[in-house]
Amino acid sequence: MASPCNSGNSGSSSSHSASSSSSTRCGSAGTSAALQLLGLHKTYRLGSHVVPALRGVDLSLDPGEMLALTGPSGSGKSTLLNLAGLIDTPDQGRVLLRGRDVSAVNEAEATRLRRDTIGFVFQAFHLVPVMTVAENVDYPLLLAGLPLRERRQRVAAMLAAVGLADHAAHRPDALSGGQRQRVAIARALVKRPALVIADEPTASLDSATATQVLDLMREQGHAHGAAFLIATHDERLLARCDRSVALRDGVIERGAATASASAVAATSHNAVAAQPRRDTKESLLPC
Numbered sequence: 001m002a003s004p005c006n007s008g009n010s011g012s013s014s015s016h017s018a019s020s021s022s023s024t025r026c027g028s029a030g031t032s033a034a035l036q037l038l039g040l041h042k043t044y045r046l047g048s049h050v051v052p053a054l055r056g057v058d059l060s061l062d063p064g065e066m067l068a069l070t071g072p073s074g075s076g077k078s079t080l081l082n083l084a085g086l087i088d089t090p091d092q093g094r095v096l097l098r099g100r101d102v103s104a105v106n107e108a109e110a111t112r113l114r115r116d117t118i119g120f121v122f123q124a125f126h127l128v129p130v131m132t133v134a135e136n137v138d139y140p141l142l143l144a145g146l147p148l149r150e151r152r153q154r155v156a157a158m159l160a161a162v163g164l165a166d167h168a169a170h171r172p173d174a175l176s177g178g179q180r181q182r183v184a185i186a187r188a189l190v191k192r193p194a195l196v197i198a199d200e201p202t203a204s205l206d207s208a209t210a211t212q213v214l215d216l217m218r219e220q221g222h223a224h225g226a227a228f229l230i231a232t233h234d235e236r237l238l239a240r241c242d243r244s245v246a247l248r249d250g251v252i253e254r255g256a257a258t259a260s261a262s263a264v265a266a267t268s269h270n271a272v273a274a275q276p277r278r279d280t281k282e283s284l285l286p287c
Contacts, residue, residue: 032062032099033060033061033062033063033096034061034063034098034194034225034226034227035060035061035097035194035195035227035229036060036061036094037057037093037094037095038058038096039057039058040080041091041093042076043091052250054090054251057080057250058252059252061195061227061228061229062227063226064221064222064226064227065221065227066217066227066241066242067228067243067244068230068237068243068244068245069230069244069245069247070233070244070245071247071248075246075250076249076250077231079250080247081199081229081231083095084195084197086110086118089103097113097195115144117191117193117194118193118194118195119140119188119195120188120198120199121184121188121197121201122199122201123199123201123204125181125183125184127187131172132168132169133159133170133171133175133183134155134159134169137183137186137190138152138155138190140187140190140191141154141155141190155190158186158189161220161223162183163182164179164182164183164186167179176209177205178205178209178212181202181213182213185213185216189224189226194226194227195226195227195228196228197229197230198229198230199230199231200231200234201217201237202232202234202236202237203233210234210236210237211236214237218241
């Protein structure tokens, strides 16, 4: 069975050396990994048909690491994200967040963990349209019951970090696509999660805007120690991830390495630099 220790992109950023040990990538339970998926199996039934979505997947992410999960439709990416995000439970195997086994927690505890320790970033942003930018970012803190003063401080700091301090009072419909995705990133990180799960976060963005959003995700993930697990078909995203792992038919493929992140990033940067910036609402593509 393929494992991320011998699959995916061995190239890495300055924050993650290519010589990282296999125990860091596929460590035993109790290591300092932000997320560990150990021997995950998941099967769905469609009428009389049994569909194996995942077949023994092992994966480990370090704090601050950014990992791209690739593969064709039907490969198991969405199932893996659902299990990592505690939206679904595995038939077999374990999910560990910061070393804690959360595979079989009840729904109330899963909801609390999603609220407090997991952030989500979506292709379609999913901002609340009647809320301002500041209110959207504040919402997870409100749900968590943090004091008003601390919430205001965190929101102000997070909006400054993503370059949207001057847009705090704006509604989402007044923002460009890139700005909306920056709000979504701020909302995901403001609660200081162990893990951020992103599903096709750049699919609706033009190249220049996508590059800015990816660099922001990387910068803020490293700054806050949040691991990013990103499902994507976007080649641009691979250039800025520490690793990439390919799924096919519910297993991690062997020999699925891509070019090194630094080499691809240089090529991507040159290509984007030659293009005019189109960070406008018109840059949004159909989802």
